[in-house]
Amino acid sequence: MSSKKIFPAKLGGTVTVPGDKSISQRVAMLASLAEGTSRVVGYLNGEDARSTLSAMEQMGAKAEFKDDALYITGVAGELRQPEEPLDMGNSGTGTRLLAGIVAGSGIEAAMVGDASLSSRPMGRIRQPLELMGARIGLTGKKGTLPMMIAGGNLQGIGYLLPMASAQVKSCVLLAGLFAEGKTTVIEPRPTRDHTEKLFQALDIPIQINGLEISIEGFGKQGPRYKARDFFVPGDFSSAAFWIVAVAARPGAELLIENVGLNPRRTALLDVMKRMGADIEVSVTEEKGDPYGTIRVRGAQLKGTVVEGDEIPNLIDELPIIAVAGALAEGQTDIRDAAELRVKESDRIAEMVKNLQLFGIEVDEKEDGMVVTGPARLKTPDAVIDSHGDHRIAMSVAILNSFSDGAITIENVGCVDTSYPEFWQHMEQLGGTVE
Numbered sequence: 001m002s003s004k005k006i007f008p009a010k011l012g013g014t015v016t017v018p019g020d021k022s023i024s025q026r027v028a029m030l031a032s033l034a035e036g037t038s039r040v041v042g043y044l045n046g047e048d049a050r051s052t053l054s055a056m057e058q059m060g061a062k063a064e065f066k067d068d069a070l071y072i073t074g075v076a077g078e079l080r081q082p083e084e085p086l087d088m089g090n091s092g093t094g095t096r097l098l099a100g101i102v103a104g105s106g107i108e109a110a111m112v113g114d115a116s117l118s119s120r121p122m123g124r125i126r127q128p129l130e131l132m133g134a135r136i137g138l139t140g141k142k143g144t145l146p147m148m149i150a151g152g153n154l155q156g157i158g159y160l161l162p163m164a165s166a167q168v169k170s171c172v173l174l175a176g177l178f179a180e181g182k183t184t185v186i187e188p189r190p191t192r193d194h195t196e197k198l199f200q201a202l203d204i205p206i207q208i209n210g211l212e213i214s215i216e217g218f219g220k221q222g223p224r225y226k227a228r229d230f231f232v233p234g235d236f237s238s239a240a241f242w243i244v245a246v247a248a249r250p251g252a253e254l255l256i257e258n259v260g261l262n263p264r265r266t267a268l269l270d271v272m273k274r275m276g277a278d279i280e281v282s283v284t285e286e287k288g289d290p291y292g293t294i295r296v297r298g299a300q301l302k303g304t305v306v307e308g309d310e311i312p313n314l315i316d317e318l319p320i321i322a323v324a325g326a327l328a329e330g331q332t333d334i335r336d337a338a339e340l341r342v343k344e345s346d347r348i349a350e351m352v353k354n355l356q357l358f359g360i361e362v363d364e365k366e367d368g369m370v371v372t373g374p375a376r377l378k379t380p381d382a383v384i385d386s387h388g389d390h391r392i393a394m395s396v397a398i399l400n401s402f403s404d405g406a407i408t409i410e411n412v413g414c415v416d417t418s419y420p421e422f423w424q425h426m427e428q429l430g431g432t433v434e
């Protein structure tokens with residue numbers, strides 16, 4: 001089990017974060033279904049993106065990395081039945097989105113994953129996929145993996161999402177590509193819209209009317225569209241760690257280039273500005289999934305409330321927002337975020353426990369937490385276990401950069417799922433990691 005020792009440090013400088021995990025995985029799936037070869041620049045070289053790509057290769061797509069780009073040759077709508085179970089590793093996004101595609105096609109496939117993924121709820125995709133006519137078996141104890149999918153002959157449905165989840169929304173829309181008739185999903189709150197943007201880029205007919213999204217299915221022969229080139233911007237969720245590390249330290253400065261700026265992903269910037277951070281954004285490309293540059297100058301932060309419609313647009317940033325809360329003056333109150341309990345770990349329980357180890361005052365709530373700062377950090381003697389959750393490992397590493405002693409974080413291999421260069425970038429920005 002790998003571990004890292006993190007020393008206190010004032011972080012700052014210039015960094016380019018690796019490709020967006022959500023966009024990379026959607027590009028892998030959609031380019032694999034296309035007719036012809038797509039050239040993809042910026043594809044994330046992380047484990048989640050790799051397991052999704054391997055699953056597509058098992059079903060007939062061809063993928064090759066050449067001269068800094070990924071070339072994906074698609075199956076023109078007709079997936080091949082995989083001979084082995086699809087191993088989705090640690091990826092909730094890969095599993096839930098791909099389940100929609102497999103259910104839509106006429107093939108049968110099994111999906112498996114690591115211990116963390118095998119504890120995450122899959123009933124949320126079984127319900128709409130069964131309503132469309134697929135057969136889904138969840139053989140795990142509590143509606144969890146392994147999953148058996150027998151697809152084909154789907155009918156379009158109208159579906160009101162029971163929770164704000166871009167994964168469930170995208171699963172239904174991807175299955176809808178293969179259905180007879182129209183599929184409509186209605187979201188309770190706006191969530192990331194990368195699937196919709198990629199459908200538009202590929203000229204797949206999609207109608208978006210506020211929170212209601214519809215597509216006309218291609219029917220059981222599967223979707224027919226041509227390959228194209230894709231650019232994957234840097235992952236805002238990876239940039240978030242450095243944004244908080246610098247925003248919370250008066251005098252520090254940071255420049256992040258070529259980073260995704262989709263407004264359904266960047267609510268952290270609004271939160272940080274409310275907390276008093278000095279942040280400037282400049283958009284390089286507005287079309288499709290926007291991206292550009294973020295400049296941050298550190299300040300003494302103050303507490304805020306994070307709740308409601310903001311939550312889905314910063315869902316993966318909540319562990320690092322809890323860290324910002326610990327460094328800010330007054331209370332930071334995170335609400336409406338019960339979904340955090342079913343991520344790679346129970347992120348509410350894990351962050352509460354970890355903040356308490358540093359001596360920070362924090363109250364656990366069913367759907368969030370209240371953190372009181374500014375904390376005088378007490379470097380824990382104990383080693384901290386990430387419990388296999390990449391965002392917990394990286395958040396604790398940033399928190400310790402504000403401490404006055406070294407800590408050891410155990411079980412850090414998980415960081416490779418989304419950000420393999422994280423430790424190297426920490427050193428590049430002035431940190432010391434052993």
Ligand SMILES: O=C(O)C1=C[C@@H](OP(=O)(O)O)[C@@H](O)[C@H](O)C1
Nearest residue numbers: 022093164165166167168315316
């Ligand atoms: O659609 C996506 O790419 C994602 C959606 C979110 O999950 P939910 O849809 O479960 O909220 C997010 O937490 C995950 O990291 C990526």
Ligand SMILES: C=C(OP(=O)(O)O)C(=O)O
Nearest residue numbers: 090091092093094316343
């Ligand atoms: C929740 C996450 O990913 P996934 O659901 O794809 O495993 C994440 O990256 O924080």
